[in-house]
Amino acid sequence: MEKVSICMVGSGNWGTAVAKVVAENAIRLEDVENRVNLFVYDEIFEGKRLSETINQHHINSKYLPYVKLPENLVAFTDLVESAKYADIIVFAIPSKHIIDFCKTLLGKVKPNALAVSLIKGFLPSEGGIELISHTITKYLKVPCAVLVGVNLASEIVANKFCEATLGCRDTKQTRILKEIFKGPSLRIVVVDDADCVEVCGLLKHILAFGTGLLDGLDCNENIRSALIRFGLLEMMHFIDIFFPGSKLGSFFESSGISDLITVCYGSRNRRIAEAYIRTDYTIEQLEGELLKGQKLLGPMVAKEVNHMLNNKGVEAKCGNFFNMELRTKTPDMRLQEYSNDDLNCAQCPSDCLDDELLNVDIPSGAMDNQPYLNE
Ligand SMILES: NC(=O)C1=CN([C@@H]2O[C@H](COP(=O)(O)OP(=O)(O)OC[C@H]3O[C@@H](n4cnc5c(N)ncnc54)[C@H](O)[C@@H]3O)[C@@H](O)[C@H]2O)C=CC1
Ligand SMILES: O=C(CO)COP(=O)(O)O
Numbered sequence: 001m002e003k004v005s006i007c008m009v010g011s012g013n014w015g016t017a018v019a020k021v022v023a024e025n026a027i028r029l030e031d032v033e034n035r036v037n038l039f040v041y042d043e044i045f046e047g048k049r050l051s052e053t054i055n056q057h058h059i060n061s062k063y064l065p066y067v068k069l070p071e072n073l074v075a076f077t078d079l080v081e082s083a084k085y086a087d088i089i090v091f092a093i094p095s096k097h098i099i100d101f102c103k104t105l106l107g108k109v110k111p112n113a114l115a116v117s118l119i120k121g122f123l124p125s126e127g128g129i130e131l132i133s134h135t136i137t138k139y140l141k142v143p144c145a146v147l148v149g150v151n152l153a154s155e156i157v158a159n160k161f162c163e164a165t166l167g168c169r170d171t172k173q174t175r176i177l178k179e180i181f182k183g184p185s186l187r188i189v190v191v192d193d194a195d196c197v198e199v200c201g202l203l204k205h206i207l208a209f210g211t212g213l214l215d216g217l218d219c220n221e222n223i224r225s226a227l228i229r230f231g232l233l234e235m236m237h238f239i240d241i242f243f244p245g246s247k248l249g250s251f252f253e254s255s256g257i258s259d260l261i262t263v264c265y266g267s268r269n270r271r272i273a274e275a276y277i278r279t280d281y282t283i284e285q286l287e288g289e290l291l292k293g294q295k296l297l298g299p300m301v302a303k304e305v306n307h308m309l310n311n312k313g314v315e316a317k318c319g320n321f322f323n324m325e326l327r328t329k330t331p332d333m334r335l336q337e338y339s340n341d342d343l344n345c346a347q348c349p350s351d352c353l354d355d356e357l358l359n360v361d362i363p364s365g366a367m368d369n370q371p372y373l374n375e
Helices: 013-028 050-057 079-083 095-105 132-140 153-157 171-181 194-216 221-242 248-252 254-265 268-278 283-290 297-312 320-326 340-347
Strands: 004-009 032-039 073-076 088-091 114-117 122-125 128-131 144-150 162-167 186-191
Touching: 004 013, 004 079, 004 171, 013 032, 013 073, 013 088, 013 153, 013 171, 032 079, 032 171, 050 073, 073 079, 079 095, 088 095, 088 171, 095 122, 095 132, 114 132, 122 132, 122 297, 128 132, 128 194, 128 297, 132 144, 132 194, 144 171, 144 194, 144 254, 162 171, 162 194, 162 254, 171 186, 186 194, 194 221, 194 248, 194 254, 194 268, 194 297, 221 248, 221 254, 221 297, 248 254, 254 268, 268 283, 268 297
Parallel strands: 004 032, 004 088, 032 073, 088 114, 114 144, 162 186
Antiparallel strands: 122 128, 144 162
């Protein structure tokens, strides 16, 4: 039987951490090719080519220093060479490059290859949001699964307990995907709700940003819990409207509630939103100062979500917290420009949230209809 060949595309912090797990699994798994290819966008770091440092010293000195990589993880600097024989192509690159990468690979990879996206982000489209997995399928003409969860690269390589959710529609791929991504302390749950998994991973950024605003306003802890609860309900409504067919169980996976709680306590979105309220800086200035110019996903996702809600006339149904955050999207907007309503909303969600609207009908039997593919 032909062995499954794997290519990892992207050697940043997360890409390298996952590549380490995958390469270690490849040694163990009899039906997987021992060598795992790693496409490296080559850079000179400390006077040496990153690709050479990886192949000679088995260290990614720039993005994941001090972690020994398995010797069967082999760096390539030619994208097509790295991926042309792969059965599974895992993308871990910044979202802005994904179309170019897919165009380079189109027609040069196995027609029955499967892609997996680790990428956070989206591309704006006429309809609002185009999911990265959909972009990959559109431009590379292969199906695409997603891996999302509460995942800190440093914790995964230190073998500290982590969970991740793999969204994959193709039940035939479930076993192999679970086998290649699971780690000694990385638990993988596979669900068939790939869009729900990916969209939860986007919407949570808005709520993380919203929590930062509340923190900046010195709101109490109880409000954070209220935001998480209402926020989760709004996520469910949003996904029910725009990505129908999702299953309730998916929201209670790592990519859903766990990731939401995590980012509402600690994330760059939360931190910058708090700083935004407490200082005179604009969001863009804070991104420049504190994130070396990297863009926050919260305000970007909020902008697109707002278009989607407006276009469909469903703002009232799931736009309360999403909108609270949206009012801050203009980079040069200042606290004094908030209306009293906005501040009330931030200070006391219960005043302006309509419980009726937020009630989610859980159809009888919904919990029987589980998304799980592996348990
Ligand atoms: N770092 C983390 O803990 C997590 C990251 N993610 C997501 O996974 C994806 C990958 O993240 P990271 O591995 O942290 O990498 P990253 O998104 O920080 O990007 C670094 C990678 O992009 C490459 N790169 C830089 N400039 C490039 C260019 N002009 N063209 C092509 N490639 C270029 C770099 O060589 C490196 O491989 C991102 O979408 C990220 O949001 C998801 C979960 C956790
Ligand atoms: O998405 C994250 C963890 O899943 C981190 O989000 P931030 O970009 O806000 O830090």
